[in-house]
Amino acid sequence: MIGTVAESFFYNLAFGVSFFTFLIPTRSTGAGLMKVMSTISGIALLFGVILHLMYAPTSSIQAILSFAALLSFIFIYVLHTDEKHWSMWLMYALHTLALGFIFIPFYNGDLKAMAQMMTGSLLLGNITFAMVLGHWYLVTPKLSEKPLLQAVMLSWPLLVVKTVLSMFAFFKHADMFKEGTTEGGGYAFNWMMFIMRVGWGYVVIAIMSYFSWRLVKMRSIQSATGILYAQTFFILVGEIISIYFFHSFGALI
Known part of the structure; x- marks a missing residue:
């Protein structure tokens, strides 16, 4: 179970971070920042592939798509220049489609699970991407605040969609949160996980995101990056809880 949770997390991180590189x-x-983002995504994907190959053959659809995405990250790292050549956009399309299609076999075509996990992947990737981008202003201080903004x-529409999906899931699995329940990890455990998931993964993220936005508008980039650093921690915890609950108990929270 831990292996499945870790595999799902690494694939989510790879897809989410790489998706936002168009910004x-x-x-x-x-080209340095693109190489950094490709490295983060590539390493996360590599860990995911290794975990996948522990129980599946290299001929599986997920493995083939993973290899295609890994190849695109390598090409981007080696060949990307300061100008975005059409071939690099082709590589972007390749890894985005490959990693996106992996959600289908991984979640057995379950549309609700795919929507929940893909939205979570994008939110996780967005905040991680923004945090790394914020650090890059130390390398290029004159960089416009527009891409970080x-x-x-x-992250806001993603947060809204993710919250709505979680609320629907909460009411669908309401029996897990009734006193005396034996579903999931038990009444107290279920509530503790749900409160941490919503409190850290949604409420704290929403509040911090607003302050990040205000600070970026003021061009206080270092302060905004500090908040984004904290957001990265909270979104990691929130998404890991969400992934764990789904793979352990089949509940999308």
């Missing part, structure tokens, strides 16, 4: 203005940042603002 990187490489003419201003240089866009990244922060894109």
Whole structure:
């Protein structure tokens, strides 16, 4: 079970971070930031593939799609220049589609699970991406705040969708949260996990995101990055709880 949770988390991180690389203005940042993001995504994907191959053959659909995405990350790392060549957009499309399609076999075509996990993946990736981007302003101090502002603002619709999906799931699995229940990990455990998931994964993220946005607008980038660093911790905890609950008890929270 721990292996499945870890595998799901690494795939989510790889997909989420790499998805938002279209926001990187490489003419201003240089190709270095794209290489950093590709490395983060590639390493996360590599861990996911290793865990997958512990129980599945290399000929599985998930493994083949993973290898295709890994290859695109390698090409981006080696060949990306300060100008976004059409071939790099092709590599972006390749890893985005490959990692996106992995959600289908991984969640057995369950549309609700796919929607919940893909939204969580994008939210996790968005905040991680924004945190790394914030650090890059130390490398290029004159970089416009626009890409970081866009990244922060894109987290808002994702947070709304994810919260709504979790609330629907809560009412669907309401029996897990009734006193005396034997479902899941028991009454106290279920509530503790749910409160941590909502409190840290949604409420704290929403509040911190607002302050990040305000600070970026003021061009207080270092302060905003500090908040994004804390957000990364909270979203990691929230998403790991969500992944654990689904794979352990079949509940999408």
